[in-house]
Amino acid sequence: MAPGARPPNIVVLTGAGISRESGLHTFRDPEGIWAQVRIEDVATPEAFARDPACVQAFYDARRMQLRNAGVEPNAAHRALAELEARWPGGFLLVTQNVDDLHGRAGSRRLIAMHGELAKARCLTCHAVVVSPDTLADGPACPACGVPGRLRPHVVWFGEMPLEMERIGEALSVCDLFVSIGTSGAVYPAAGFVAEVRGRAETLELNLEPSEGTRLFDEARHGPATRLVPQWVGEVMARWR
Numbered sequence: 001m002a003p004g005a006r007p008p009n010i011v012v013l014t015g016a017g018i019s020r021e022s023g024l025h026t027f028r029d030p031e032g033i034w035a036q037v038r039i040e041d042v043a044t045p046e047a048f049a050r051d052p053a054c055v056q057a058f059y060d061a062r063r064m065q066l067r068n069a070g071v072e073p074n075a076a077h078r079a080l081a082e083l084e085a086r087w088p089g090g091f092l093l094v095t096q097n098v099d100d101l102h103g104r105a106g107s108r109r110l111i112a113m114h115g116e117l118a119k120a121r122c123l124t125c126h127a128v129v130v131s132p133d134t135l136a137d138g139p140a141c142p143a144c145g146v147p148g149r150l151r152p153h154v155v156w157f158g159e160m161p162l163e164m165e166r167i168g169e170a171l172s173v174c175d176l177f178v179s180i181g182t183s184g185a186v187y188p189a190a191g192f193v194a195e196v197r198g199r200a201e202t203l204e205l206n207l208e209p210s211e212g213t214r215l216f217d218e219a220r221h222g223p224a225t226r227l228v229p230q231w232v233g234e235v236m237a238r239w240r
Contacts, residue, residue: 005239006089007087007088007089007239008089008174008175008176008201008239009089009090009091009170009173009174009175009176010083010087010089010090010091010092010174010175010176010177010178010235011091011092011094011170011171011174011176011177011178011192011196012080012091012092012093012094012177012178012179012180013094013095013096013177013178013179013180013182013189013192014080014093014094014095014096014097014102014179014180014181014182015095015096015097015179015180015181015182015183015186015189016096016097016181016182016183017180017181017182017183017206017207017224018074018076018077018097018180018181018224018228019074019077019097019099019101019181020181020207020224021074021076021223021224021225022071022072022073022074022077022099022101023068023070023071024065024066024071024099024101039157041054041055042054042055042058042059043055043154043156043157044156044157044158045156045158045159046158047156048151048156052151053136055152056134056135056136056151056152057136059117059135059152059154060133060134060135060136062117063117063118063131063133063134064133066099066100066117066118067133071099071101072101072104073101073102073104073105074101074224074225075225075228075229076180076181076224076225076227076228076229077101077102077104077105077107078105078106078229079228079229079232080093080102080105080107080180080228080232081102081105081106081107082106082232083232083235083236084106084107084108084109085106086236087236087239088239089239090170090173090174091109092109092110092111092167092170092174093107093109093110093111094110094111094113094167094170094189094192095110095111095112095113095114096113096114096182096186096189097112097114098112098114098115098116098117098154099117100116100117100118111162111163111166111167112162113155113161113162113163113164113167113189114154114155114161114162115152115153115154115155115162116153116154117131117152117153117154118130118131119131119153120132120135120150120151120152120153121150121151121152121153122141122143122144122146122149122150123149123150123151124141124144124146124149125141125143125144125146127141127142127143127144128153129141129142129143129150130142131150131152131153135150135151135152138150161188161189164188167192171192171195171196174196174200175200175201176200176201176202176203177192177193177196177200177201177202177203178202178203178204178205178231179192179193179202179203179204179205179206179210179212179216180204180205180206180224180227180228181205181206181207181224182206182210183210183211184210184211184212184213185210185211190211190212193212193215193216194212194215197215201217202215202216202217202218203216203217203218203219203220203231204216204218204219204220205219205220205221205224205227205228205231206219206220206221207221207222207223207224208221209221
């Protein structure tokens with residue numbers, strides 16, 4: 001690092017593509033989650049009001065998949081955790097994923113903007129708690145004791161993503177924005193690159209070009225487990 005140089009403030013956005021190599025399905029692939037179920041049936045407040053048992057069963061199944069012994073953080077998750085731990089400047093990791101693989105890899109400066117599958121939210125007292133394995137049988141809320149009022153702590157379509165003010169503050173001062181494993185199709189996250197474009201360096205790391213590839217200064221395409229550790233190594237070498 002040159003004397004007196006300030007390391008850039010980094011904001012990293014991740015999507016389902018970063019967890020694909022850990023064995024979790026993405027959403028928009030031909031064999032992905034939305035090819036198997038309808039969004040309208042499992043991922044909206046209206047679906048939950050109409051058929052809560054169906055919605056709870058869907059998320060129970062996804063939670064069990066996540067807790068499967070074979071689903072572990074991969075090299076991309078671990079590389080981002082290492083970057084955070086060693087980075088001398090500002091850093092924020094924003095994930096669209098509801099899995100807990102970033103946290104299990106060691107990331108702490110982390111916002112799960114679409115919620116967390118491993119947690120549940122009480123509709124009575126609004127507490128956010130560690131989710132039991134199943135919500136389908138209406139367990140009592142650990143915080144208030146009321147049964148049958150826990151829902152997945154997941155942001156559904158039509159709901160506001162979490163901590164948008166904090167994300168906006170980080171984007172407003174970032175010098176480097178990196179998007180990893182995202183489709184570029186889901187807003188507001190898909191609009192982050194346009195928000196910083198022209199005043200921050202932007203990089204896409206994705207298996208294939210996203211819908212917003214043209215908005216990035218640079219795009220690299222390939223598996224996350226190869227691209228992300230490679231990029232982290234480059235950044236750390238540049239600012240060592």
